[in-house]
Amino acid sequence: MDYQLDFRIKLWMEEVAERLRESLNQKVEIQEKQGAADLVTEMDRWAETYFVEKITTYYPDHQIIGEEGISDTPVTSTKGITWLIDPIDGTLNYVKEKNHFGIMVGIFEDGVPVAGYIYDVMNHDLYSGIVSEGVFLNNKPLTPIQVDSISSSLVVGNVGNYVENRYNLQAIHHLALGTRSYGAAALEIIAVLRGEVCLYASSGLNPWDFGAGYALCKALGFEVTTFTNEPLNIMEKSPVIFAPKHIHAEALKLLEV
Amino acid sequence: MDYQLDFRIKLWMEEVAERLRESLNQKVEIQEKQGAADLVTEMDRWAETYFVEKITTYYPDHQIIGEEGISDTPVTSTKGITWLIDPIDGTLNYVKEKNHFGIMVGIFEDGVPVAGYIYDVMNHDLYSGIVSEGVFLNNKPLTPIQVDSISSSLVVGNVGNYVENRYNLQAIHHLALGTRSYGAAALEIIAVLRGEVCLYASSGLNPWDFGAGYALCKALGFEVTTFTNEPLNIMEKSPVIFAPKHIHAEALKLLEV
Structure with missing residues (x-):
């Protein structure tokens, strides 16, 4: 794992999360994709564009698969580093509830998971995980509650x-x-x-x-x-x-x- | 509405909420009521007892209907002031998730609602409403998002x-x-x-x-x-x-x- 990558992703996710929280007090343009329950907003596109611009600047050889298809380089193989990006997960909640949505980023090498990040935006909670290190909530180690069956x-x-x-x-x-x-x-x-x-x-x-x-x-x-x-x-x-x-x-x- | 009552309820709910949050780091005794999905804990009983003791001290003529039946005075009429108390709403979440539970108090006069209080414990959010005044989230007026259909x-x-x-x-x-x-x-x-x-x-x-x-x-x-x-x-x-x-x-x- 490239720890500078981990450092940068967290920084970028904090910026996107802050902007998404601000957007809740503003008028946001909304469009339907495959029906009234499948929405995309200008903020989904803005957030994915933000990530794509950062990645292409700092990691021009990395591949990107994003929900809104902002990156114009098609991904035809899992070879190398691939970013999986959901700029707003739960767009319907973002629009209707102004609550209960996330930002998700996964880092894969040759198709195998290396690191993952989920931002619970309204709770200001960033879950980060490096496969070889464990999972952290706002940089503190996360210990799951034990489940038996x-x-x-x-x-x-x-x-x-x-x-x-x-x-x-x-x-x-x-x-x-x-x-x-x-x-x-x-x-x-x-x-x-x-x-x-x-x-x-x-x-x-x-x-x-x-x-x-x-x-x-x-x-x-x-x-x-x-x-x-x-x-x-x-x-x-x-x-x-x-x-x-x-x-x-x-x-x-x-x-x- | 008796505004001293409103003042006291908020104070008591803050105390109960704080104690419930603390209890998540301690071992809590759990019992089944009508099956494995219907639980009661010592904290449900503690919290209802806390409210019942306060109410009988400050408002000895008020009636109490609580989930755990702590008050030993049966309620046979809706006449006068009645408290409806759920000391932990979502006990299964409290036990299994250590998250997503509430405290609820309703105040009724002659069977008609006068005031209501819901504490979202883990978010530190107290929703209070006086029927003649509106609803407040942590003392700030709450304006609902408009829903059309x-x-x-x-x-x-x-x-x-x-x-x-x-x-x-x-x-x-x-x-x-x-x-x-x-x-x-x-x-x-x-x-x-x-x-x-x-x-x-x-x-x-x-x-x-x-x-x-x-x-x-x-x-x-x-x-x-x-x-x-x-x-x-x-x-x-x-x-x-x-x-x-x-x-x-x-x-x-x-x-x-």
Whole structure:
């Protein structure tokens, strides 16, 4: 790991987070992507552009996969360093709640997670993880709450996935003590990292949705895979489960693919 | 409204909140009530006892309905001043997440809401509302985000209610842009007060679950009723919906009783 890179990412995320908080008091231009629940704002584009300009200035040979597609260099191979960037994760919450959204950055080398960063913007909380070092909350080591089993824990995920019973997710809902849903992968992954819930399973996440969490979970020794226990491909959308190893094994037996 | 009462409640809630935060670093005794998802801890009992002792000292003629039944004077009529107290709302979150729980106090006169208080403990946020005055967040006036319709807004509620489609709640889930679930009525009512979501509907709340929110919503001019548009009886458990007037009317047409 390049520790100057870690230093710079944190600095850049603080700047973006501050600007996003300020934007909540201003009029922000909003557009629909694939319907009224899939929004993009000028601030998503501004934030991703900010990261892309920094990266191309300081690391011109790095590749970038961002939600808004700001970088104009297509990524056709996972070779080298790749950044996975979600400039505002939970844009619907950002627009409607003015709360409960995150910034996510994942750093991968040859397709393997190296470091991950999730900023819980309104709580001023930056979760950073280097796979070889562990996870830190505002630079202090994070120790997750111990979770024993699904039946003695809470779980988190999208309500629609549970209502429609995609991949038999209702089996997990019924086994767990309760199901929570925050509407932002960033906050749902944070809940797993803290051990507030024992797992987060999603029927479909894009690389920018899972990149940061993939690296952060690996830094805690947690498992992150598809529902068929395969490693994630950072160039593909797929179902993803984030959980400590023993919970991950328990959940895979319940999920149906 | 007795403003000395308002002054004292805030002081007492600050003390209880501080003690609850401290308790997260200590071993706390936990017992099951009606199963593994329905917990009570020594801190629930401690907090309710704290309130009951204060109330019986300063207001010996007031009535108390608390979740843990600490007060030994049965309430058989709504006449006079009645306190509805949930010492820890979201005890399961308190135990499992060490996060996302609240303290709720509602003040009623002859069964009618007068004032309500919800403490979002881990965010250090006290929402207080006097029906004739409005709602305040840490003593600053709270202005909710405007919500136009269910189809252009988020909603909040228990995932189980949506999965089981109790009272046809899935119609609301499908119409809304998204459904959130925090596992604590306190935090779900706060989301309505702030306008982060347009409504919170629950298939069954006890008086201590809805008392504070009933008064806080009334202080903003919002509606709080059963699913058949009846006023709430503070001596009975019932389905409850909290929402601004126009959203409340829209939701009642979708709910099936």
